Amino acid sequence: MESNCTTINSQLQKFYLSPIYAVEFAIGFPGNLLVVLGYIFCLTSWSSSNVYLFNLALSDLIFLCTLPHLSYSYAQDVHEIVPTLCVINRFILHVNLYSSILFMVWVSVDRLLVIQHPQRNHFLLSCRSSLCVSLLTWILVVIQISPLLHFIVKDLKRSNWTRCHDFGSLDDTESTFIYSLVLTVTGFMLPLLALFLSSFKMVSLLITQEQAFGTSFQRPLKIVRTAAIMFLVLYTPIHVMRNMRIASQLPWLTFSQCSKVYIEVVYIITRPIAFMHSVINPIFYFLMTDRFKELLLDKFRLVGRRRRILT
Numbered sequence: 001m002e003s004n005c006t007t008i009n010s011q012l013q014k015f016y017l018s019p020i021y022a023v024e025f026a027i028g029f030p031g032n033l034l035v036v037l038g039y040i041f042c043l044t045s046w047s048s049s050n051v052y053l054f055n056l057a058l059s060d061l062i063f064l065c066t067l068p069h070l071s072y073s074y075a076q077d078v079h080e081i082v083p084t085l086c087v088i089n090r091f092i093l094h095v096n097l098y099s100s101i102l103f104m105v106w107v108s109v110d111r112l113l114v115i116q117h118p119q120r121n122h123f124l125l126s127c128r129s130s131l132c133v134s135l136l137t138w139i140l141v142v143i144q145i146s147p148l149l150h151f152i153v154k155d156l157k158r159s160n161w162t163r164c165h166d167f168g169s170l171d172d173t174e175s176t177f178i179y180s181l182v183l184t185v186t187g188f189m190l191p192l193l194a195l196f197l198s199s200f201k202m203v204s205l206l207i208t209q210e211q212a213f214g215t216s217f218q219r220p221l222k223i224v225r226t227a228a229i230m231f232l233v234l235y236t237p238i239h240v241m242r243n244m245r246i247a248s249q250l251p252w253l254t255f256s257q258c259s260k261v262y263i264e265v266v267y268i269i270t271r272p273i274a275f276m277h278s279v280i281n282p283i284f285y286f287l288m289t290d291r292f293k294e295l296l297l298d299k300f301r302l303v304g305r306r307r308r309i310l311t
Helices: 008-042 048-064 067-076 083-116 127-158 173-213 218-248 257-274 277-288 290-310
Strands: none
Touching: 008 048, 008 067, 008 257, 008 277, 048 083, 048 127, 048 277, 067 083, 083 127, 083 173, 083 218, 083 277, 127 173, 173 218, 218 257, 218 277
16 A cells, blocks of 8 residues: 555656646746737726736746746656756746736735726825836746745755756645744735725625715626635635645654545646636636726737738
8 A cells, every 4th residue: 555655646747747847838927928918919008906916917928938948857757857946946936836826915905996096096006006016016026936045955955956846745745834834824814804804895895885875886896705715715725735735744743655545636636726826817817807808808809900911
């Protein structure tokens, strides 16, 4: 039994991680590329929400570019790695994981402020303020993920630069476990709490406005609620299982070998689930900004008319 269970994780990486990452890239990359190009070439004037959504799409697009290499590595069970590429891929992966939820927080705060200040006279609703917030967000996330670079490089040295382990499989388990718990709280739980609090605040404001104007303002609330639920459903499993995976390797905890493998198996299953947000996020760009959707459709119609004229 002990010997048989140890082969599960390698099979799962080859026949689960590899195809799922390939599918996520195939679906997510065109969608996010369309959004990024649409924002660059179609929008003539930018609002604060456009800035946050553009940064979110850009983060997803950069992350999705790492998936083909990961998919190929797991499919071929590559043992010879390029250390620099390993560090860069893991860094981009986790920067995206925690920048995505933060940019969605700013989108929800932006929607809340628009409801409070329909004339957009609040200073945080200006394009300049949103650019500053976006820059600070990137800096904050890079600072949050910087310790992970240290652990990855340390782990690469221990394996003589031959193995590129994921976050939950690094050798320095005690320090990694503490860091993982801190990152879970600061990078996931607090932003998720902010998402839900902003939606609850919207409820009271929308009820007041509906009573005053007799008009439904439920759409922005539903979008923010959906975003909060999405991150709750997609992010919770990977954070729970990553901490359990690291904890199972702590020297003072006596797990059987198969127990460790089964925990790792569930952890492997949760990883691509968390990254599905990059595939789903483009939907929010069209729901959040009707103007962007209209401009993008107009651009497609213009291109179609030009092709018909040329032919």
